[in-house]
Amino acid sequence: MSTPTTPAPGITAAPLQIGPHTVAPPVVLAPMAGITNAPFRTLCREFSGGKGLFVSEMITTRALVERNEKTMQLIHFDATEKPRSIQLYGVDPATVGKAVRMIAEEDLADHIDLNFGCPVPKVTRKGGGSALPYKRNLLRAILREAVSGAGDLPVTMKMRKGIDDDHLTYLDAGRIAVEEGVTSIALHGRTASQHYGGTADWDAIARLKEHVPEIPVLGNGDIWSAEDALRMVRETGCDGVVVGRGCLGRPWLFADLVAAFEGRTEAIARPSLREVADVMVRHATLLGEWIGDEARGVIDFRKHVAWYLKGFAVGSEMRKRLAITSSLQELRAGLDELDLDQPWPAGADGPRGRTSGNNRVVLPDGWLKDPYDCAGVGEDAELDTSGG
Numbered sequence: 001m002s003t004p005t006t007p008a009p010g011i012t013a014a015p016l017q018i019g020p021h022t023v024a025p026p027v028v029l030a031p032m033a034g035i036t037n038a039p040f041r042t043l044c045r046e047f048s049g050g051k052g053l054f055v056s057e058m059i060t061t062r063a064l065v066e067r068n069e070k071t072m073q074l075i076h077f078d079a080t081e082k083p084r085s086i087q088l089y090g091v092d093p094a095t096v097g098k099a100v101r102m103i104a105e106e107d108l109a110d111h112i113d114l115n116f117g118c119p120v121p122k123v124t125r126k127g128g129g130s131a132l133p134y135k136r137n138l139l140r141a142i143l144r145e146a147v148s149g150a151g152d153l154p155v156t157m158k159m160r161k162g163i164d165d166d167h168l169t170y171l172d173a174g175r176i177a178v179e180e181g182v183t184s185i186a187l188h189g190r191t192a193s194q195h196y197g198g199t200a201d202w203d204a205i206a207r208l209k210e211h212v213p214e215i216p217v218l219g220n221g222d223i224w225s226a227e228d229a230l231r232m233v234r235e236t237g238c239d240g241v242v243v244g245r246g247c248l249g250r251p252w253l254f255a256d257l258v259a260a261f262e263g264r265t266e267a268i269a270r271p272s273l274r275e276v277a278d279v280m281v282r283h284a285t286l287l288g289e290w291i292g293d294e295a296r297g298v299i300d301f302r303k304h305v306a307w308y309l310k311g312f313a314v315g316s317e318m319r320k321r322l323a324i325t326s327s328l329q330e331l332r333a334g335l336d337e338l339d340l341d342q343p344w345p346a347g348a349d350g351p352r353g354r355t356s357g358n359n360r361v362v363l364p365d366g367w368l369k370d371p372y373d374c375a376g377v378g379e380d381a382e383l384d385t386s387g388g
Contacts, residue, residue, distance in 0.1 A: 249307025
């Protein structure tokens with residue numbers, strides 16, 4: 001890729017050990033609904049040179065146990081994906097246990113991550129995602145079922161600081177995770193009420209690392225560049241980073257991350273619009289091959305257009321046109337009308353994706369009355385679809 005810039009000197013980071021799997025450098029692609037499917041993971045892995053850990057989008061345990069058709073497609077891994085990493089969402093310990101045993105017995109993955117960080121209302125209103133760690137005994141029961149059912153597969157978890165500033169749970173949850181045999185913890189330095197607004201609290205990541213020195217702690221939140229990732233490790237002492245919104249429309253960020261964590265100070269490329277356009281077409285092509293229908297692949301790609309084009313001089317009408325394309329030919333033709341010789345723009349770095357904050361967290365009735373009572377939470381709280 002062209003137009004290189006010289007980054008700040010990197011650091012040589014220790015490999016991350018996830019059970020039998022060595023992740024070097026310690027860089028993880030965050031699970032993102034509708035984003036981190038097999039095609040996007042392929043792109044990120046290609047840019048990383050196959051280094052790092054790339055996690056599937058969220059899979060609902062109930063849907064997996066019931067072998068929902070969409071869910072079974074979402075857990076498809078390319079033959080080159082090693083280790084195969086699935087993130088599960090569940091609220092009922094028994095259903096989580098069934099799903100984990102199914103993965104282990106049928107060799108569906110090599111690593112299981114549990115979602116306790118999702119802040120969207122359809123998840124939290126059922127007591128799931130970032131709402132669940134408030135119920136300490138329920139969290140413990142789920143982790144116990146998962147670890148026992150996984151056999152030799154490592155189980156990790158991703159969580160937020162808590163529901164809001166008055167209901168922080170991450171330190172208690174971290175201690176429970178250690179006691180139940182979880183292999184590592186990733187902390188997004190925001191509460192559920194913050195969603196993706198404001199600034200991630202990296203100090204909380206440092207506090208969690210001090211609180212659970214027995215296992216690796218990974219930091220997540222506001223990593224928009226390789227320099228951000230290095231700074232997080234320096235400032236928090238965390239063992240690795242989890243990158244989510246920072247790679248939207250920028251799968252080549254993983255090349256930067258690998259170079260930085262390996263301590264290489266050679267120039268890091270910044271792609272021209274021509275190179276970005278080529279990646280866009282490849283991304284849409286991979287989606288069509290994965291879905292089995294070119295038009296559906298291009299339609300699914302539409303959500304990525306604005307992220308890829310951020311900062312480039314592309315008129316609003318052309319942006320709209322590219323965002324409603326229905327074929328690879330149409331997408332390529334539209335891109336070819338742009339000034340493809342544009343260099344990487346200064347405005348292309350920084351926050352991307354959703355930024356809303358200060359939201360009321362939708363919870364089950366009476367959820368906050370007792371942090372230990374699990375009454376009323378059962379199998380009906382499981383979502384029956386995945387990727388949400």
